[in-house]
Amino acid sequence: MTHTMETRQPRPSPPGDRAPRPGSASQRSGRRRENLAGYLFMSPWLAGFLLLTAGPMAVSLYFAFTDYNLFDAPQWIGLSNFQEMFADPRWQKSVEVTTKYVVIGTPLKLAAALGVALLLAQSRRGQAFYRAAFYAPSLIGASVSIAIVWRALFTDGAIVDRAQTQFFGLNVGGWVGDPDWILYSLVALTVWQFGAPMVIFLAGLKQVPRELYEAAAVDGAGPLRRFWNITLPMISPVLFFNVLLETIHSFQVFGSAYILGGQGNPCGPADATLVYTCYLYQQGFENSRMGFASAMAWMLLIAVGLVTAVLFWSQKRWVHYEENAR
């Protein structure tokens, strides 16, 4: 790659480009100054990253190999935390619950997001209002108060309980106290927060060229066929992005799961909503086992990293990028 300061080309050099740069000394010092200014402008973010993310991560990596109860100095115990983890039935349970939550919740949420986005993409009166209205739950969905409201909705004798008894004759009581049902109320909560992926889908749908639909319609393709053969492939990069983001998010669910079980039962009755982070939190902050909790955190990082890698690998089979339009 050859470019100089004098003839700035539209494409800037990628970061970390080490190719030798021709130019006089003054030009070089000018560049240095510019670099310095750049770093200066970055510094708040950089400091934040180093102090609040990279630093704690490094420390947490160290803790993962220690026995650390917050009060006494950490003791190096090698891989013991990891060995204990794999043998721990509650850890296995938390993996099971989390997997279930991700596998059920994420597709449902994305389906809801795409479905609503399809409706909202049509031009109709008042669409702006509908978009705002459907997006609103995502703005407040992650908050503690909504989890509390959710608990109130699904608790014994509350509205969901009464509705299912009256309309469906199901007498199962509140979902929240029932180990067989509580996870589904958690899934319902995440599905309801489809706003963020919906907005991204909407942006993707707007970019699908009308001509394609018109051409397909002329050839006699029905709405389903048009969706399957035009919409889906055209928005597949957006879909991929949403799948990735939502999967990672789902793995990290904590607040809603913790609150939904209620005060007597954080993480649900009989560990029914013992999602991974919930168990991590219990080990770290209730049992004061920060070493074990750190090991769990790194295990989660590795697992989510693997899932992400698999998703990236899979995209060549189903994600279509338009490389030709440059």
Next chain:
Amino acid sequence: MGIRGQVERRTFLKAAGVTVASLGATAVGCGGGTGGSGGGGGEVTIRYAWWGADDRAKKINQAIALFEKKYPKIKVKTDFQPYADFWKKFNTQAAGGNPPDVIQNAVTFLRKYAARNVLLDLNPQVKEGNLSTQGFRAGLEKFAEIDGKLLGVPVGSNSMGYIIDEKLYEKAGVTPEFGWTWNDWVAGLGKIKEKTGVAGDAGPSGIMYYYDLVLRQRGKAFFTDKGLGFEESDLVTEWTEAMKRTRSGLYANPKRVEQLKPKSATAGGISAGEFTWDNFSVRYAAEGKSSYGIAPIPTIDGRKTGQYLGSLMLSGTRRTKHPKEVATFINFMVHDPEVGRIMGYDRGVLATQKQFDAFEPTDKVSKQIAAYETKIAQSGVLEPITPHPAGSDVVETAFMRLATELSLGKASPGEAAQKFFAEAKTALSTSD
């Protein structure tokens, strides 16, 4: 095809990169707390934290107003959370070297924080005359003494009782009396079920302090000062029997019990009684529609109940810069008659004779508690309490959770007991 129809691959890769970076946040979960403590200019500020709810907060604020009036140079800053949150916060603060100066404390946590060197030994303050250990009822002043250190001062005492729905008991014609046996109790549960259709008991499987009584009646105990005081086979027997009673309807439907939470099963009307601390009976009157009383603990031999006085206490923390003011404050809170009048039996029956005499219960519930406590004190059944070993708080949580798994049918008595012993072993060995 126009530019607008193009989805930039690089944009997506970049965005994905950001996502991966955001993953990193997962691994960041630990950190210490920092903060400053005030004070200066002759005026000293101490921080006092406790667990409880709004009604307790109101009373405590009144008591503190009184204290600040009498000691204008000492200011007290308060902070409170519900029980579980309180300990998490305190744990983090203590680990970060910035705990409150005074905390509400309980027997489960004494050894844990003694081992971690968090609590203040109040004995020097007693010697200096800032804190009096005179005038406590029933030897309570010895309650929080561990290895010669005075780590807390009781504010009230309580003991386990059997809360009953009086209307249901009356309807079924069952009258619990001091010295009734477990057989009487089970027969009563059956009668209640038969006559009223309501389960006799809420199901005691997860209540550690109930099981402690059962064990003590057999000469064992839940905890020794080092570990568990019973065998896995004891627990299997206990839980197998409990499951039989659940199936036959003597104990309330566990699913319904869970779904009712945080309301208790008895206040919610799905059982006629449950084991709990006697001073908790206040809640039942507020939560439930029936009228509630405190019945005695059933026995094996008609005499020994295994009961002991539990207690909430005030402890200082070792890091405090103002041990003298801490002692002065605790002294005022446990001895001042006016404080006794304000607090009532909110944290158990008042610990010092002076406060006990100053408060005259007028409502039915407080009268019941006073009568109950007087009765068991007079009957001479009270035993000394052993401060629980470090890690016992984690053990109690595991006990509750595994009992729920058991009663909801997610684990057999054998499996649940085995899991409990495994978890207890870890908790007790990692908490030293």
